[in-house]
Amino acid sequence: MDLVAETLGGALVVRAQMARIDAAIAIAFKEQMRALVAGSESRVILDMARVEFLDSSGLGAVVAVMKMLGPDRRLELAALTPAVERVFRLTRMDRVFTLHATAPPAGGSADGGVWPVTTDTADDD
């Protein structure tokens, strides 16, 4: 399992290094994300630029991560590849998450610079 976390500005940025989030690793993904977000209270941005395939088990794991953040922290998803973005759209889960076209660059700031500030496409809870 490859998840690399860094703190940028006020955000915990988790960069998924794996090409697939599928049934084979969904549980491990969820548990590793749980460990990463447990020590932080900041917003969480999951950089999915390297993830080329997501199945319904992987989608369920991403939803579970959002729920484990609690009511005051939203899980933001960045740099979805076309096949992954379609899964979110087909299941209408694109309305639930805050989606960013690109991920904050390494060593940059999640709040400013060239990375766009949050465009919140989801309904408020």
Next chain:
Amino acid sequence: MTIDGQTGRVTPPGAPGSLHRRFNACPDAIRVVLAQAQAWMLACGLSAILRAEAELVLAEVLNNIAEHAYASDCGPVDLRLRRCGDGILCLISDRGSAMPGDDLPKGASPMASTSRIARDDLPEGGFGWHLIRLLARDLRYRRNRDRNRLAFVLDAGNWR
């Protein structure tokens, strides 16, 4: 290279008109077979959109067999993919438990009930058959003695 006399379709060399795999429905074996199916579809010259659709639908079907028909016991699966017009015909059989009621799940969207769902109530499952129903055409299921037989066509017509 061969040319189909009826359709005029050209099959590149090294790309047989069908793929047949027998394997056990474990997560790692499913990954391997999905990769083999992708390689076969690439060799057939099928579009990236159709390949992406097929990877998702086949993953959902095979994961369901692994988790439900075989209850994670890694039982045997037989997978056949054939060129069919502009798409592929998928034939999948297993010896696991029958579908409940000997019928396919309706695949209603877990998100259909309302446009606003409280975070704690967001669904973490139930997407698999919803995706299969959205993307596969001419779904047929038959329980034949001790086997489940599933057939469907993928032609990217529903991949929006």
